[in-house]
Amino acid sequence: xxxxxxxxxxxxxxxYGVLAGLFTFLLQVQxxxxxxxxxxxxxxxIFVTLAVSYNLINGVAGQFxxxxxxxxxxGAYTTALLTISPAEKELSxxxxxxxxxxxxxxxxxxxxxLIGGVFxxxxxxxxxxxxxxxRGDYLAIVTLGxxxxxxxxxxxxxxxxxxxLGLKGLPEYTNLWWSCGVAVFTVFCVTRLVKSSxxxxxxxIREDEVAAAAMGINVFRHKMLAFVVHAFFAGLAGGLMAHLxxxxxxTLFSFFLTFNLLVIIVIGGLGSMxxxxxxxxxxxxxxxxxxxxxxxxxxxxxxxxxxPGMRMVVFSIMLILVMIFARQGLMGRREFSWEWFCGxxxxxxxxx
Amino acid sequence: MSFFKAEHLTMKFGGLMAVSDLSLTVKEGxxxxxIGPNGxxxxxxxxxxxxxLLPTEGKIYFRGKDITGTQSHLIxxxxxxxxxxxxxxxxxxxxxxxxxxxxxxxxxxxxxxAIFRLPRYKSEEKKMRTMAxxxxxxxxxxxxxxxxxxxxxxxxxxxxxxxxxxxxNPRVLLLDEPVAGMNPRETGDxxxxxxxxxxxYGLAIILIEHDMRFVMGLCEHLIVLDHGVTIATGIxxxxxxxxxxxxxxxxxxxxx
Amino acid sequence: xxxxxxxxxxxAHGDILMISTYFAYFGIxxxxxxxxxxxxxxILLTALLGILIxxxxxxxxxxxxxxxxxxxxxxxxxxxxxxxxVVFGGRPRAFYRPDFLNKTYEMLGVHIFSLSIWVPVxxxxxxxxxxxxxxxxxxxxxxxxxxxxxxxVQLMGIDVNRVISLTFAxxxxxxxxxxxxxxxxxxxxxxxxxxIPGLKAFVAAVIGGIGNIHGAVLGGLLLGIxxxxxxxxxxxxxxxxxxxxxILLILILxxxxxxxxxxxxxx
Numbered sequence: 001x002x003x004x005x006x007x008x009x010x011x012x013x014x015x016y017g018v019l020a021g022l023f024t025f026l027l028q029v030q031x032x033x034x035x036x037x038x039x040x041x042x043x044x045x046i047f048v049t050l051a052v053s054y055n056l057i058n059g060v061a062g063q064f065x066x067x068x069x070x071x072x073x074x075g076a077y078t079t080a081l082l083t084i085s086p087a088e089k090e091l092s093x094x095x096x097x098x099x100x101x102x103x104x105x106x107x108x109x110x111x112x113x114l115i116g117g118v119f120x121x122x123x124x125x126x127x128x129x130x131x132x133x134x135r136g137d138y139l140a141i142v143t144l145g146x147x148x149x150x151x152x153x154x155x156x157x158x159x160x161x162x163x164x165l166g167l168k169g170l171p172e173y174t175n176l177w178w179s180c181g182v183a184v185f186t187v188f189c190v191t192r193l194v195k196s197s198x199x200x201x202x203x204x205i206r207e208d209e210v211a212a213a214a215m216g217i218n219v220f221r222h223k224m225l226a227f228v229v230h231a232f233f234a235g236l237a238g239g240l241m242a243h244l245x246x247x248x249x250x251t252l253f254s255f256f257l258t259f260n261l262l263v264i265i266v267i268g269g270l271g272s273m274x275x276x277x278x279x280x281x282x283x284x285x286x287x288x289x290x291x292x293x294x295x296x297x298x299x300x301x302x303x304x305x306x307x308p309g310m311r312m313v314v315f316s317i318m319l320i321l322v323m324i325f326a327r328q329g330l331m332g333r334r335e336f337s338w339e340w341f342c343g344x345x346x347x348x349x350x351x352x
Numbered sequence: 353m354s355f356f357k358a359e360h361l362t363m364k365f366g367g368l369m370a371v372s373d374l375s376l377t378v379k380e381g382x383x384x385x386x387i388g389p390n391g392x393x394x395x396x397x398x399x400x401x402x403x404x405l406l407p408t409e410g411k412i413y414f415r416g417k418d419i420t421g422t423q424s425h426l427i428x429x430x431x432x433x434x435x436x437x438x439x440x441x442x443x444x445x446x447x448x449x450x451x452x453x454x455x456x457x458x459x460x461x462x463x464x465x466a467i468f469r470l471p472r473y474k475s476e477e478k479k480m481r482t483m484a485x486x487x488x489x490x491x492x493x494x495x496x497x498x499x500x501x502x503x504x505x506x507x508x509x510x511x512x513x514x515x516x517x518x519x520x521n522p523r524v525l526l527l528d529e530p531v532a533g534m535n536p537r538e539t540g541d542x543x544x545x546x547x548x549x550x551x552x553y554g555l556a557i558i559l560i561e562h563d564m565r566f567v568m569g570l571c572e573h574l575i576v577l578d579h580g581v582t583i584a585t586g587i588x589x590x591x592x593x594x595x596x597x598x599x600x601x602x603x604x605x606x607x608x
Numbered sequence: 609x610x611x612x613x614x615x616x617x618x619x620a621h622g623d624i625l626m627i628s629t630y631f632a633y634f635g636i637x638x639x640x641x642x643x644x645x646x647x648x649x650x651i652l653l654t655a656l657l658g659i660l661i662x663x664x665x666x667x668x669x670x671x672x673x674x675x676x677x678x679x680x681x682x683x684x685x686x687x688x689x690x691x692x693x694v695v696f697g698g699r700p701r702a703f704y705r706p707d708f709l710n711k712t713y714e715m716l717g718v719h720i721f722s723l724s725i726w727v728p729v730x731x732x733x734x735x736x737x738x739x740x741x742x743x744x745x746x747x748x749x750x751x752x753x754x755x756x757x758x759x760x761v762q763l764m765g766i767d768v769n770r771v772i773s774l775t776f777a778x779x780x781x782x783x784x785x786x787x788x789x790x791x792x793x794x795x796x797x798x799x800x801x802x803x804i805p806g807l808k809a810f811v812a813a814v815i816g817g818i819g820n821i822h823g824a825v826l827g828g829l830l831l832g833i834x835x836x837x838x839x840x841x842x843x844x845x846x847x848x849x850x851x852x853x854x855i856l857l858i859l860i861l862x863x864x865x866x867x868x869x870x871x872x873x874x875x
Contacts (some may be wrong), residue, residue, distance in 0.1 A: 130862045135673055137617045138532050141810055145854030148807070152851035170673040196466035197477065200449055201456045204442045211440035213424035214402055214433070216457025216520050221615060225463060255803075259686055266679055309693035316687035324668040333444060343766050 011338035020328030026176050044284040045179035046240050049186040050090035051264045051276035052234035056190055059271035061226035062206025066258055068234050070150035071074050071120040072291035073253035075235025076242035079116035081165050082107045088169045088226040107174040113239040120235025123227050128224035166249025174244040186233045202226050263319050267329050353514035355380050356580045371579040372398045382556045385571035385589050392577040395437055396527050402434050403427045429457055433522035435513040437529050443502030450501050451484040454519025491515045507538050527559040531566050540568050622806015623688035625755035628654035628784030629791040636704045643706050651784040653773050658780025659773045692799030698796040703791040727789050811853045
């Protein structure tokens with residue numbers, strides 16, 4: 001076996017090692033950690049899925065979309081409508097009865113989740129046609145618009161989504177295995193895509209659309225590809241989120257959600273999958289930690305009243321500061337690689 | 353069936369006539385120069401041929417097909433590649449990646465096969481990489497294969513653009529000012545290089561340039577444009593002595 | 609207007625509107641100033657705010673890639689909204705409406721609210737002032753020049769930074785005027801009130817063709833009128849009212865990617 005070949009094999013082993021480590025870690029957590037910790041871990045994993053897929057369209061393909069909330073919503077509602085029992089549906093839809101055939105459909109989690117992802121991907125496919133007729137700022141506004149339209153539709157289509165009342169009583173299917181499993185799967189697929197010829201084509205489009213077209217790349221088709229893949233995984237994430245918090249309503253899928261995602265991929269580095277993963281975890285935990293700032297706390301004899309909304313003020317300032325001083329975020333466009341890691345360690349060893 | 357033919361190409365932008373009634377025939381293996389003072393409309397002609405602009409009038413035929421107004425990526429697939437006057441490389445990608453992008457248009461595997469590294473994709477990727485490296489060796493950029501394109505020296509960037517265009521497997525290569533800003537030695541190197549790839553790849557080449565020594569030394573046939581109008585065509589020797597051409601340039605072109 | 613000059617969609621525009629109403633509110637309710645004085649001060653303070661935002665957040669990213677500037681704008685928008693929540697509290701507050709606007713007139717058998725007459729009148733007046741500024745003053749000419757070619761203009765000795773600051777000031781002042789009229793109409797204010805008007809303003813500008821003031825006016829009118837028509841003639845779809853702006857936008861961009869009056873760009 002050649003030297004290069006052997007090294008690649010070793011790196012693969014390292015990756016499997018990490019995965020095995022993750023597996024045992026999750027086993028431990030399931031048994032020992034409290035509900036709150038598990039909950040944050042679940043949310044982190046879901047955001048990893050979201051961030052990585054969002055980075056594909058924004059960072060890799062360079063098409064700035066502000067509408068990931070639309071795909072999450074479609075995924076969440078579709079999955080939920082399929083997993084809620086018909087009896088529960090009848091109970092929930094008090095203003096207008098739910099339409100057939102949704103009223104009788106009842107499927108287990110995995111198929112529901114996948115169908116949710118597929119529906120989200122379909123929406124992405126349809127959206128691609130108007131959306132990619134424009135670029136840059138216009139693209140941002142149009143995708144933002146779609147996000148709003150989906151939310152408004154969810155709010156008004158009483159007989160399908162139950163309108164502002166939303167859906168409740170979702171079975172609590174999402175656990176660490178599901179959320180981390182989907183996260184790992186997403187990272188796998190998206191990273192493989194980015195490293196492939198298709199990923200190069202998308203990056204070429206980001207760098208210079210005109211040159212990419214002149215080199216034989218079907219620009220529209222590749223933009224749509226990135227968009228649909230992003231939509232699929234965002235839909236999965238939506239379904240997972242729905243079955244974690246067991247109640248969904250249109251207000252959940254507002255621009256606020258998009259903003260959070262934006263903060264994550266910007267801080268992680270637009271175009272870096274590694275960055276998105278790291279940032280997703282950090283920001284989720286930071287958000288929880290900052291929640292403490294919003295609650296009243298007592299330091300000794302002094303009672304500091306809670307400041308609601310402070311969390312978002314901090315995130316907004318962070319975003320602005322990153323944009324002004326460290327536009328590349330944590331990783332820029334670099335990715336983690338075992339080669340780099342080993343080199344990094346060995347240099348340390350050599351000195352010591 | 354002719355190889356490449358442009359008939360009565362005209363490009364009007366509102367009131368401005370950028371190119372007026374240009375006709376041009378190219379046979380396989382030809383080396384044609386498109387010259388003229390700045391703003392004469394030369395790059396506009398390239399843009400029309402490669403589908404970036406829709407001609408106001410006129411038609412373009414390539415190997416029997418009408419390619420007027422076809423989308424750029426399809427024209428490239430048909431066999432026409434180009435470089436850009438202002439160098440449009442994929443700056444954040446490496447030299448090797450830039451070249452490999454040229455092959456993507458010919459990829460047969462699907463996204464599914466790429467993600468799961470199925471056998472057909474793996475062999476295609478390997479072939480792409482090998483062919484890209486071969487081209488880089490020919491243009492002598494293989495030593496910087498893993499550098500980001502944006503960090504290369506100017507002359508290297510120009511060569512990379514050509515390498516990338518070659519990777520798309522063209523029959524016709526359009527070079528837009530390939531030696532702009534180069535010193536005489538680099539220009540000489542480029543001349544040799546263009547001759548060698550022309551033979552090695554069996555290409556027809558149309559080039560736009562201002563460097564007269566380069567143009568006269570390389571091209572077999574010249575077309576002179578001034579304000580969008582074709583004022584002369586012919587072999588270099590004729591063009592050099594054409595009074596209209598001399599007047600358009602306001603001075604004598606340097607003799608070879 | 610701001611977009612035309614610095615090519616930045618000021619996401620925070622709607623929120624600047626919101627802040628202006630709070631300025632006026634504090635003037636009227638807390639400091640017990642006469643309403644017209646509060647309004648004037650609010651407009652001036654808002655103009656100042658606009659300049660500050662440009663200085664602090666947008667100028668540092670002016671030469672950065674467009675996406676960075678857009679993200680910064682989104683950040684500023686969220687910052688203003690949440691600062692509003694933190695400082696003013698999330699609950700809506702009632703806004704003052706001066707008496708003369710409360711009257712109702714009867715004309716041709718239709719009841720017309722006094723406010724409904726004054727708003728279009730004031731709007732038309734302000735628009736006229738803007739056009740005057742842009743097309744009849746030296747400053748306005750400078751603004752239009754910067755919009756066309758920022759670098760060239762610098763070579764001609766015009767202080768681009770000042771022109772841009774001024775544009776922000778004018779843009780913000782206009783937003784303030786609009787905001788206060790809005791506040792008088794509804795008549796309440798809350799920290800998130802700027803979001804929907806802000807978005808609709810972009811949509812109107814994009815529909816009309818961004819960078820093009822005539823287009824923006826056209827877009828605004830078109831959007832406003834069709835929205836009202838939708839609600840009037842299809843009451844069952846009233847809930848979709850807010851989405852309507854976007855649907856209109858998507859449809860128009862489908863057929864005319866540069867907006868109704870926009871300029872065509874190549875490649």
